[in-house]
Amino acid sequence: MVMSGSGDDPRDGVGKDSQIIDWSFQNRTESLLRKGRHSGSNFRRAVLDGSDLTEGDFSNCDFRKASMVGVDLMKSAFDNADFRGADMKKARLNLSNFNNCQFKGADLRGIRGKYAIWQGSDWWNAIIDEDLEKTLAKKWPRPKNEE
Numbered sequence: 001m002v003m004s005g006s007g008d009d010p011r012d013g014v015g016k017d018s019q020i021i022d023w024s025f026q027n028r029t030e031s032l033l034r035k036g037r038h039s040g041s042n043f044r045r046a047v048l049d050g051s052d053l054t055e056g057d058f059s060n061c062d063f064r065k066a067s068m069v070g071v072d073l074m075k076s077a078f079d080n081a082d083f084r085g086a087d088m089k090k091a092r093l094n095l096s097n098f099n100n101c102q103f104k105g106a107d108l109r110g111i112r113g114k115y116a117i118w119q120g121s122d123w124w125n126a127i128i129d130e131d132l133e134k135t136l137a138k139k140w141p142r143p144k145n146e147e
Contacts, residue, residue, distance in 0.1 A: 018057065023048075098123075108132070
């Protein structure tokens with residue numbers, strides 16, 4: 001199912017209004033949301049396994065307890081998004097922005113995300129592989145008041 005434009009339209013620049021969608025509690029496996037602007041959308045408990053969310057804006061979205069196994073999130077913005085309890089095993093996160101996101105209880109095992117931006121996000125509260133944990137601890141350390 002295609003919900004977003006291809007990005008070929010010159011009017012798709014900065015300032016275009018976001019299309020808010022509510023896919024909460026729905027099975028949307030292998031959906032195509034590439035280059036979509038869906039800031040403020042609700043994906044709570046949605047099944048998005050194998051979906052393509054590359055190069056999109058998903059800021060302020062609710063992904064709590066969503067199934068996102070193998071989802072492609074590369075080059076997307078997820079500022080202030082809520083991923084608590086989400087299953088993100090083997091998701092592709094490289095070059096994405098996760099500024100001030102919540103990850104408590106999220107399963108991030110097997111992900112590729114060491115080149116993502118994790119500023120202000122609580123990645124240490126997620127289930128995460130040891131090698132990625134070491135990388136993120138160096139680059140995006142846990143605040144002293146969180147230890």
